[in-house]
Amino acid sequence: MATPGAVPFDYDSNPDRYRMGSKLSNDHSRINLYARVAARLTGADLVLDVGCAEGVLCEAMPDKRLIGLDMSMPFLRNHPAPRIQANATAIPFRDNTFDGVTAVNMLYHLTDPRPALKEAKRVLKPGGVMIAATIARTDSPEFAGYRTRPPTTFDAEEAPEIVRDVFGEVEVDAWDAPLLTLPTKASIRDYLLVRRVSREAADKAAQELDVPLSVTKRGAMANRSKACLT
Structure with a gap:
Protein backbone atom coordinates (compact mmCIF):
# COMPACT_ATOMS: atom_id res chain seq x y z
CA MET A 1 0.00 0.00 0.00
CA ALA A 2 1.22 3.52 -0.78
CA THR A 3 2.12 5.84 2.09
CA PRO A 4 -1.05 7.52 3.41
CA GLY A 5 -1.33 11.24 2.80
CA ALA A 6 -3.61 14.05 3.90
CA VAL A 7 -6.45 14.92 1.53
CA PRO A 8 -5.89 18.42 0.10
CA PHE A 9 -7.93 21.19 1.74
CA ASP A 10 -9.54 23.33 -0.96
CA TYR A 11 -12.70 24.59 0.72
CA ASP A 12 -11.63 28.23 0.76
CA SER A 13 -10.70 28.26 -2.91
CA ASN A 14 -13.41 25.91 -4.21
CA PRO A 15 -16.33 25.58 -1.77
CA ASP A 16 -18.71 24.66 -4.59
CA ARG A 17 -17.02 21.27 -4.96
CA ALA A 38 -27.10 12.57 15.69
CA ALA A 39 -28.66 9.32 16.91
CA ARG A 40 -25.48 8.68 18.91
CA LEU A 41 -25.76 12.06 20.61
CA THR A 42 -29.27 11.90 22.02
CA GLY A 43 -28.01 12.55 25.56
CA ALA A 44 -25.65 15.38 24.64
CA ASP A 45 -26.76 18.92 25.48
CA LEU A 46 -23.73 20.80 24.09
CA VAL A 47 -21.92 19.52 20.99
CA LEU A 48 -18.81 20.73 19.17
CA ASP A 49 -18.81 19.87 15.46
CA VAL A 50 -15.19 19.93 14.28
CA GLY A 51 -15.05 20.51 10.53
CA ARG A 65 -26.92 23.31 21.33
CA LEU A 66 -24.19 22.96 18.75
CA ILE A 67 -21.07 25.02 18.10
CA GLY A 68 -19.49 24.74 14.68
CA LEU A 69 -15.71 24.82 14.27
CA ASP A 70 -14.01 25.04 10.90
CA MET A 71 -11.00 26.58 9.19
CA SER A 72 -12.97 27.64 6.12
CA MET A 73 -14.55 31.08 6.34
CA PRO A 74 -16.75 30.56 3.23
CA PHE A 75 -18.40 27.70 5.11
CA LEU A 76 -18.60 29.41 8.48
CA ARG A 77 -20.45 32.38 6.99
CA ASN A 78 -23.31 30.01 6.19
CA HIS A 79 -23.20 28.03 9.46
CA PRO A 80 -25.77 29.01 12.07
CA ALA A 81 -24.33 30.78 15.11
CA PRO A 82 -22.52 29.99 17.28
CA ARG A 83 -19.52 29.09 15.16
CA ILE A 84 -15.78 29.69 15.38
CA GLN A 85 -12.85 29.66 13.00
CA ALA A 86 -10.14 27.48 14.53
CA ASN A 87 -7.85 24.54 13.94
CA ALA A 88 -8.88 21.07 15.06
CA THR A 89 -5.48 20.65 16.71
CA ALA A 90 -5.90 23.79 18.86
CA ILE A 91 -9.54 23.90 19.99
CA PRO A 92 -10.09 27.22 21.80
CA PHE A 93 -12.24 25.89 24.64
CA ARG A 94 -11.52 24.80 28.19
CA ASP A 95 -11.12 21.22 29.32
CA ASN A 96 -14.33 19.28 30.01
CA THR A 97 -16.64 21.67 28.13
CA PHE A 98 -18.69 19.54 25.73
CA ASP A 99 -21.06 16.59 26.02
CA GLY A 100 -20.19 15.53 22.47
CA VAL A 101 -17.50 16.21 19.88
CA THR A 102 -17.86 15.13 16.25
CA ALA A 103 -15.39 14.92 13.37
CA VAL A 104 -17.23 13.74 10.27
CA ASN A 105 -15.24 13.20 7.06
CA MET A 106 -12.55 15.70 8.04
CA LEU A 107 -9.70 14.01 9.92
CA TYR A 108 -8.23 12.77 6.64
CA HIS A 109 -7.25 16.39 5.92
CA LEU A 110 -4.65 16.19 8.70
CA THR A 111 -1.17 14.78 8.32
CA ASP A 112 -1.68 13.11 11.71
CA PRO A 113 -5.24 12.93 13.12
CA ARG A 114 -4.11 12.01 16.65
CA PRO A 115 -3.42 15.56 17.91
CA ALA A 116 -6.96 16.56 16.87
CA LEU A 117 -8.38 13.50 18.63
CA LYS A 118 -6.42 14.42 21.76
CA GLU A 119 -7.91 17.90 21.62
CA ALA A 120 -11.38 16.39 21.28
CA LYS A 121 -10.70 14.23 24.31
CA ARG A 122 -9.48 17.23 26.29
CA VAL A 123 -12.62 19.34 25.72
CA LEU A 124 -15.03 16.46 26.39
CA LYS A 125 -16.74 16.28 29.74
CA PRO A 126 -16.54 13.00 31.66
CA GLY A 127 -19.28 10.94 30.07
CA GLY A 128 -19.01 12.88 26.83
CA VAL A 129 -19.02 11.10 23.47
CA MET A 130 -16.52 11.47 20.64
CA ILE A 131 -17.66 10.46 17.14
CA ALA A 132 -15.27 10.24 14.19
CA ALA A 133 -16.56 9.12 10.79
CA THR A 134 -14.82 8.54 7.48
CA ILE A 135 -15.02 6.65 4.20
CA ALA A 136 -13.11 3.57 3.13
CA ARG A 137 -10.40 3.40 0.50
CA THR A 138 -12.61 0.95 -1.38
CA ASP A 139 -15.67 3.23 -1.33
CA SER A 140 -17.63 3.42 -4.60
CA PRO A 141 -16.03 0.35 -6.22
CA GLU A 142 -18.26 0.80 -9.27
CA PHE A 143 -15.86 3.56 -10.35
CA ALA A 144 -12.65 1.57 -9.89
CA GLY A 145 -11.96 1.73 -13.61
CA TYR A 146 -12.11 5.53 -13.65
CA ARG A 147 -10.43 6.64 -10.44
CA THR A 148 -7.75 5.57 -8.00
CA ARG A 149 -8.21 6.68 -4.42
CA PRO A 150 -4.84 6.77 -2.66
CA PRO A 151 -4.75 5.90 1.04
CA THR A 152 -5.35 8.81 3.37
CA THR A 153 -4.33 9.43 6.97
CA PHE A 154 -7.80 8.52 8.24
CA ASP A 155 -9.50 5.82 6.16
CA ALA A 156 -12.21 3.56 7.56
CA GLU A 157 -9.85 0.60 7.38
CA GLU A 158 -7.58 2.08 10.07
CA ALA A 159 -9.74 4.78 11.67
CA PRO A 160 -11.02 2.69 14.61
CA GLU A 161 -7.45 1.81 15.59
CA ILE A 162 -6.37 5.45 15.37
CA VAL A 163 -9.25 6.54 17.61
CA ARG A 164 -8.44 3.64 19.92
CA ASP A 165 -4.87 4.95 20.29
CA VAL A 166 -6.28 8.07 21.94
CA PHE A 167 -9.53 6.95 23.55
CA GLY A 168 -9.04 3.28 24.32
CA GLU A 169 -11.69 0.81 23.19
CA VAL A 170 -14.20 2.12 20.66
CA GLU A 171 -17.53 1.08 19.27
CA VAL A 172 -17.52 0.79 15.48
CA ASP A 173 -20.50 1.29 13.19
CA ALA A 174 -19.48 0.28 9.65
CA TRP A 175 -21.42 0.27 6.40
CA ASP A 176 -20.90 -1.55 3.10
CA ALA A 177 -23.99 -1.50 0.95
CA PRO A 178 -25.53 0.02 -2.21
CA LEU A 179 -26.71 3.16 -0.45
CA LEU A 180 -26.71 5.70 -3.28
CA THR A 181 -28.30 5.68 -6.72
CA LEU A 182 -27.17 8.07 -9.44
CA PRO A 183 -30.09 8.51 -11.84
CA THR A 184 -28.51 10.39 -14.74
CA LYS A 185 -25.32 10.60 -16.77
CA ALA A 186 -24.79 14.11 -15.39
CA SER A 187 -24.98 12.86 -11.80
CA ILE A 188 -22.31 10.24 -12.55
CA ARG A 189 -20.05 12.94 -13.99
CA ASP A 190 -20.62 15.27 -11.03
CA TYR A 191 -20.09 12.50 -8.48
CA LEU A 192 -16.63 11.89 -9.90
CA LEU A 193 -15.76 15.57 -10.27
CA VAL A 194 -16.53 16.04 -6.58
CA ARG A 195 -13.93 13.35 -5.91
CA ARG A 196 -11.29 15.23 -7.90
CA VAL A 197 -11.43 12.92 -10.92
CA SER A 198 -10.38 14.63 -14.14
CA ARG A 199 -13.10 15.98 -16.40
CA GLU A 200 -11.99 13.57 -19.12
CA ALA A 201 -12.32 10.51 -16.87
CA ALA A 202 -15.63 11.75 -15.41
CA ASP A 203 -17.09 12.28 -18.87
CA LYS A 204 -15.86 8.83 -19.95
CA ALA A 205 -17.56 7.17 -16.98
CA ALA A 206 -20.78 9.06 -17.64
CA GLN A 207 -20.72 7.89 -21.24
CA GLU A 208 -19.91 4.24 -20.54
CA LEU A 209 -21.88 3.42 -17.37
CA ASP A 210 -25.57 2.61 -17.42
CA VAL A 211 -28.09 4.56 -15.38
CA PRO A 212 -29.56 4.41 -12.90
CA LEU A 213 -26.29 3.38 -11.25
CA SER A 214 -26.33 1.90 -7.76
CA VAL A 215 -23.18 2.90 -5.86
CA THR A 216 -21.73 0.94 -2.94
CA LYS A 217 -20.85 3.19 0.00
CA ARG A 218 -18.22 1.96 2.45
CA GLY A 219 -17.15 3.69 5.63
CA ALA A 220 -17.09 3.57 9.40
CA MET A 221 -17.94 5.60 12.46
CA ALA A 222 -16.00 5.14 15.68
CA ASN A 223 -17.40 6.48 18.94
CA ARG A 224 -16.20 6.43 22.50
CA SER A 225 -17.45 7.75 25.83
CA LYS A 226 -14.90 9.58 27.98
CA ALA A 227 -16.60 8.13 31.04
CA CYS A 228 -14.87 4.79 30.46
CA LEU A 229 -11.34 6.17 30.21
CA THR A 230 -8.77 5.21 32.80
Missing part, protein backbone atom coordinates in the same frame (compact mmCIF):
# COMPACT_ATOMS: atom_id res chain seq x y z
CA TYR A 18 -18.13 20.36 -1.44
CA ARG A 19 -21.57 21.86 -2.02
CA MET A 20 -22.10 19.81 -5.15
CA GLY A 21 -21.14 16.66 -3.24
CA SER A 22 -23.57 17.50 -0.45
CA LYS A 23 -26.38 18.04 -2.92
CA LEU A 24 -25.71 14.72 -4.63
CA SER A 25 -25.81 12.93 -1.26
CA ASN A 26 -28.98 14.72 -0.17
CA ASP A 27 -30.74 14.01 -3.45
CA HIS A 28 -29.69 10.42 -4.08
CA SER A 29 -28.53 8.70 -0.88
CA ARG A 30 -30.73 6.21 0.95
CA ILE A 31 -29.15 7.01 4.32
CA ASN A 32 -28.23 10.23 6.09
CA LEU A 33 -24.83 9.96 7.76
CA TYR A 34 -25.48 13.02 9.89
CA ALA A 35 -28.75 11.58 11.18
CA ARG A 36 -26.75 8.48 12.07
CA VAL A 37 -24.30 10.64 14.01
CA CYS A 52 -18.63 21.72 10.59
CA ALA A 53 -18.76 23.09 7.03
CA GLU A 54 -22.12 24.84 6.51
CA GLY A 55 -24.05 23.14 9.30
CA VAL A 56 -25.31 19.81 8.02
CA LEU A 57 -25.11 18.32 11.51
CA CYS A 58 -27.12 21.29 12.86
CA GLU A 59 -29.92 20.34 10.51
CA ALA A 60 -29.87 16.76 11.80
CA MET A 61 -30.12 17.78 15.47
CA PRO A 62 -32.04 21.07 15.67
CA ASP A 63 -32.95 20.50 19.32
CA LYS A 64 -29.31 20.51 20.47
